[in-house]
Amino acid sequence: MSGHSTYEPKTGFTRWLDSRLPIVRLGWDSFVDFPTPRNLNYWWTFGGILAVFLMIQIITGIILAMHYVPHEAMAFESVERIRRDVNFGWMIQSMHANGAAFFFVAVYLHMFRGLYYGSYKAPREILWILGVVIYLLMMATAFMGYVLPWGQMSYWGAMVITNLIGALPFVGDAIREWLWGGFSVGQTTLNRFFSLHYLLPFIIAGVVGLHIWALHVPGNGNPLGIEVKDTKKDALPFHPYYTVKDGFAIIVYLMIFAIFVFFMPNVLGHADNFIEANPLSTPAHIVPEWYFLPFYAILRAITFDIGPIDAKLGGVLAMFGAIAILFVLPWLDTSKVRSMRFRPLTRWFFIFFVLAALGLGWCGAKNPDDYVLGMEGFKFLYLAQFLTLYYFAYFIVILPVLGIVEKPKERPASIEAAVLGNA
Amino acid sequence: MTEENGAPGVDGQEPSRRDFIYIAAGGAAAVGGGLVAWPFIDQMNPAADTLALGSIRVDVSPVLQGSEITVMWRGAPVFIRHRTEEEIAAARAVELSALPDEDARNDNLPAGTPGFDANRVLRPEYLIVKGNCTHLGCVPLGLNANTGDYDGWYCPCHGSHYDTSARIRRGPAPENLPVPDYFFETETVVKLGLSPEEASAAGWTVSENDGAVA
Numbered sequence: 001m002s003g004h005s006t007y008e009p010k011t012g013f014t015r016w017l018d019s020r021l022p023i024v025r026l027g028w029d030s031f032v033d034f035p036t037p038r039n040l041n042y043w044w045t046f047g048g049i050l051a052v053f054l055m056i057q058i059i060t061g062i063i064l065a066m067h068y069v070p071h072e073a074m075a076f077e078s079v080e081r082i083r084r085d086v087n088f089g090w091m092i093q094s095m096h097a098n099g100a101a102f103f104f105v106a107v108y109l110h111m112f113r114g115l116y117y118g119s120y121k122a123p124r125e126i127l128w129i130l131g132v133v134i135y136l137l138m139m140a141t142a143f144m145g146y147v148l149p150w151g152q153m154s155y156w157g158a159m160v161i162t163n164l165i166g167a168l169p170f171v172g173d174a175i176r177e178w179l180w181g182g183f184s185v186g187q188t189t190l191n192r193f194f195s196l197h198y199l200l201p202f203i204i205a206g207v208v209g210l211h212i213w214a215l216h217v218p219g220n221g222n223p224l225g226i227e228v229k230d231t232k233k234d235a236l237p238f239h240p241y242y243t244v245k246d247g248f249a250i251i252v253y254l255m256i257f258a259i260f261v262f263f264m265p266n267v268l269g270h271a272d273n274f275i276e277a278n279p280l281s282t283p284a285h286i287v288p289e290w291y292f293l294p295f296y297a298i299l300r301a302i303t304f305d306i307g308p309i310d311a312k313l314g315g316v317l318a319m320f321g322a323i324a325i326l327f328v329l330p331w332l333d334t335s336k337v338r339s340m341r342f343r344p345l346t347r348w349f350f351i352f353f354v355l356a357a358l359g360l361g362w363c364g365a366k367n368p369d370d371y372v373l374g375m376e377g378f379k380f381l382y383l384a385q386f387l388t389l390y391y392f393a394y395f396i397v398i399l400p401v402l403g404i405v406e407k408p409k410e411r412p413a414s415i416e417a418a419v420l421g422n423a
Numbered sequence: 424m425t426e427e428n429g430a431p432g433v434d435g436q437e438p439s440r441r442d443f444i445y446i447a448a449g450g451a452a453a454v455g456g457g458l459v460a461w462p463f464i465d466q467m468n469p470a471a472d473t474l475a476l477g478s479i480r481v482d483v484s485p486v487l488q489g490s491e492i493t494v495m496w497r498g499a500p501v502f503i504r505h506r507t508e509e510e511i512a513a514a515r516a517v518e519l520s521a522l523p524d525e526d527a528r529n530d531n532l533p534a535g536t537p538g539f540d541a542n543r544v545l546r547p548e549y550l551i552v553k554g555n556c557t558h559l560g561c562v563p564l565g566l567n568a569n570t571g572d573y574d575g576w577y578c579p580c581h582g583s584h585y586d587t588s589a590r591i592r593r594g595p596a597p598e599n600l601p602v603p604d605y606f607f608e609t610e611t612v613v614k615l616g617l618s619p620e621e622a623s624a625a626g627w628t629v630s631e632n633d634g635a636v637a
Contacts, residue, residue, distance in 0.1 A: 156561065160580075163560040178464075182473045183497035184555075192467065280493055280500050282561040284579050300581075303595065312558065312597055369582070 006033045030216060035235035036242050037222035039419045043117070044220065045249030046110040052250050053103040054208065058201050060096040068148065070194035072187045075150035076276040094265035100142050101268045102257050104291035107135060116350055118338030119221045125330040127214040132326045134207050139292070139323075141200040144193040146289055151273030156286050158185045158193075164299070167313040184279065224418055225338030226411055234415035285367065293364030294357050295319050298391070300368055301384040318388065325395045332395050334403030342409040346402045353394045356387045363387065473497075478616030480608065483549060491566050493554055496615050500554030500562055501603060502576070503613070506587060511547050513574065514540035514588035522599075523591050529602040531618040540588040543602050551613065552589040552600040556580065563600075576600070606630075 007028040009015040018025055067086050069078040082089035111131070114120055120128035147158045162179055166172040181188030219228060219235075228234040236242070260267065268290060272283045288296050302315035309317065325332075340347040363384035372378045412418035479496055483503055486492050491504035506514075519525050519537055526535060527542035536542050544550055556563050556578040563576035563585060571577030572593065573586035583594030590599040606619040607630040614622065623629050 159555075159560040163558075177469060178467050180469075181467055182469050183477075184499035186498040188470070188473065279495070279498065280562060282578075282580060286561070286580055310597055311595065 005029050030212070030238075031243070032237065032239040034216065034219075034238040035228065035231040036220055036238045037228055037234060037415055038236045038241075039222050039224060039415050040220060040242065040245070041223055042245075042249055043109070043113040043223075045246050046106045046113065048246035049106045049250055049253050050103065050110060051208070052254075053099055053106060054201065054205060056095060056099050057103060058205070060092050060099060061198070061201065063092050064096055065194075065198060068194075070148065070191050072150065072190055072277070075148060075190060079149045090265075091261065094261045098257065098260045098265065098268060100145065101289070101291065102253070102260070103138065104142070106253070107138065108291075111135070112354060115353070116340050117221055117223060118225055118333070118335075118340070120330045121333065121336075121338050122330070123218045124214070124221065127211065127218075128330055129327055130207055130211040130214055132323070134204055134211060135326075136323065137200055137204045137207065141197060141204065142289065142291070144197040144200070147190065147193045148197060149273060150190060150277045152275045152277055152281075152283050153270045153273040153286070155185060155277030155279065156282055157288055158189065160286055161288075162189075164316045164319075167310075167316045169313065186279075221338060222415060223339060223341065224412060224415060225342070226415060229414055230416070287365055290361065290365070293362075294360035295322055295364070297360040297362075297364035297384045298322050298388045300364075301381065301388040303381065303385075318392075322388075322391060325392070329395060329399075333399040334401075335399075335406065335408070336403075337408040337411070342411050343402070343406060344409060345406045346399070349394060349398050349402065352390065356390045356394075359387045360384060360391065478614060481613045481615065482611060483613055484611035486549075488548070489566075493562075493565075494615075496603070501615060502550070502552050502554045502565060502589065502600070504550045504565070506548055506550055510574065510587040511540070514586060514590075517586065517588070517590075521592075523593075524598045526599070527602070528599040530604045531602065531620075538588075538590055538599060543588050543590070543599070545605070545607060545619070549613070550587070550589060551605055551615075552602055554600070556583055556596050557591065557598040557600065558583055558594070558596040 005025055005028075007018075007025040009018045009024070014024060017023070064082060067078060067082045067089065069075055079093065082093050084090070086092075114128065114131070143157075143161060147154045162176055162185060165179065166176045168175065177183065179189070180186065181192060222228075270287065287293070296319075299315040299319040302318050303311050304314075305311055306314050335343065335346070337343055340350055363380045366380045368379060368381035368384065370380055372380055372383050477497055479494070481494050481503065483492075483505065486503060486505045488505045489507045491502055493500045493502055495501075504510075517540070519539065522538050525538050527538045529536060529543055531545075532542060541547070543552075554562055558578065558581055561578050561580040563578040563583065564570075565576045569577045569579070571584035573584050575585040575587045575589055575592075577584055578594065578596065581595045583596035584592050585596075585600060586592050588599075591597070603615055604618040604621065605613055605615045606617060606622045606627070608614050608628055609630050614627070617625065617627065619629050
């Protein structure tokens with residue numbers, strides 16, 4: 001919603017600066033006077049929360065890097081030293097480890113918000129795609145970060161994931177060796193993961209800049225999914241209305257974060273990661289961090305060959321496909337109606353989609369051969385396969401078809417009419 | 424219609440001098456870019472010292488028949504099992520058709536060699552294989568804990584069973600545990616990292632092998 005700038009420099013210095021580097025104007029137009037739909041609900045606050053968590057991760061990460069040693073013989077010990085001996089290391093390490101989890105909680109809610117309210121639809125396709133890019137970068141960063149403490153789960157998680165690359169035909173082994181820098185996960189791998197784990201957050205910050213730029217061209221979507229027509233009536237200035245709303249949500253979210261950081265810092269971790277990495281002994285049950293579990297379940301759900309693609313490669317393709325499909329989502333959903341408030345049928349399929357995603361996370365945490373809720377014969381594998389099918393069907397079949405066959409509800413004439421009732 | 428200069432040679436016309444310059448400059452930039460990029464990509468491949476550790480010597484004389492050891496080679500485990508007569512007989516009695524992976528997976532032999540037990544050992548009593556499951560790289564359990572349903576190895580991660588020739592028999596692993604390059608320097612000293620042919624070519628003493636079938 002980039003319109004006419006309302007910034008007026010008031011002092012001699014700001015006038016001088018504005019004609020040379022209009023940075024104050026940029027900030028004013030983007031975060032003070034930016035016209036924002038007046039009906040945003042709390043699902044819209046996660047963008048601000050995510051920006052805060054990116055900053056938390058970068059600041060705590062830079063500090064941890066001052067004490068951490070990326071060496072296979074010293075990494076584990078140096079993390080323990082941070083937790084025990086470094087002044088406030090216990091807090092900063094806990095903020096970083098739990099911060100990653102809270103970052104993912106927020107990003108998943110942000111993404112589900114986008115899916116429900118159709119935030120990916122024209123003219124916001126690029127905005128959505130940039131978001132998926134950020135999500136992929138986050139996953140890469142988190143994966144490499146989890147390797148750094150060099151515990152058993154760090155090591156074996158890295159082993160399993162890098163071995164997935166080996167499933168690629170012809171080039172798999174060469175790429176895997178190239179990633180490892182050796183013949184197994186080892187010192188070289190740890191060292192380069194540290195380097196890249198330090199780099200990627202800054203790339204994320206750069207793409208976030210593009211994401212916000214792309215957001216500020218059409219402006220925010222909103223729960224009604226209808227565009228702002230009259231900025232005077234349908235919109236409010238970002239400050240103070242949404243700085244306060246975002247600020248409140250950020251504080252509440254940080255309070256929950258603090259409970260984890262201070263009172264249960266290890267509850268999201270895994271006991272095996274308090275054992276130093278041992279290349280000769282595999283933990284009985286390797287699980288990734290919770291935020292990867294749905295994709296881990298999809299990976300393991302493909303236990304059968306699909307034509308020339310064997311089960312292992314099939315699993316890898318399905319796992320990456322589950323994310324890649326988000327890139328083309330704007331063109332798969334054929335409905336012009338953004339908000340699911342006005343899509344009575346699709347709404348239900350969306351709710352099942354959320355349940356399927358959560359269910360896949362549950363399957364990912366369990367042994368595939370165990371029985372669901374003790375039901376004889378009903379393995380977690382079968383549940384994971386069913387939910388994987390639904391996951392892909394939602395994008396490939398349900399959204400394209402429902403957009404054509406569904407009759408959406410009547411939408412209000414304008415945001416103002418819906419919110420204030422004085423059309 | 425003729426092109427004086429500058430315009431690309433469309434409609435089957437003669438390309439101009441400028442087209443040639445564009446293509447030549449673009450080609451040179453692409454090749455130059457590739458040449459510059461390669462060192463920055465290749466630096467991530469195993470370094471010289473990593474490769475130098477590619478060959479180690481193991482004395483297998485303390486490994487009693489019916490036991491096994493695990494040695495670290497190239498940062499990963501290698502299983503060396505001193506097999507009993509029964510284990511050898513069991514491995515040799517298996518039909519090729521009973522194997523999910525019919526390839527010998529022996530770095531000393533060309534790909535496509537059938538996976539008979541004789542093609543996976545140099546001396547039948549010593550079975551030497553890399554110790555990472557071919558599924559996702561976990562270390563299978565062996566005589567120390569659980570030999571699985573085929574008396575070889577069992578991978579606890581996703582339930583792959585290997586037989587006494589370390590061939591996959593059941594479970595998600597797609598391939599047999601691979602046999603590394605190795606040769607016997609003496610009756611009981613194994614050198615990992617070089618095949619017998621490479622070793623003799625490089626001037627090493629290679630002890631006679633009695634089990635290899637090419």
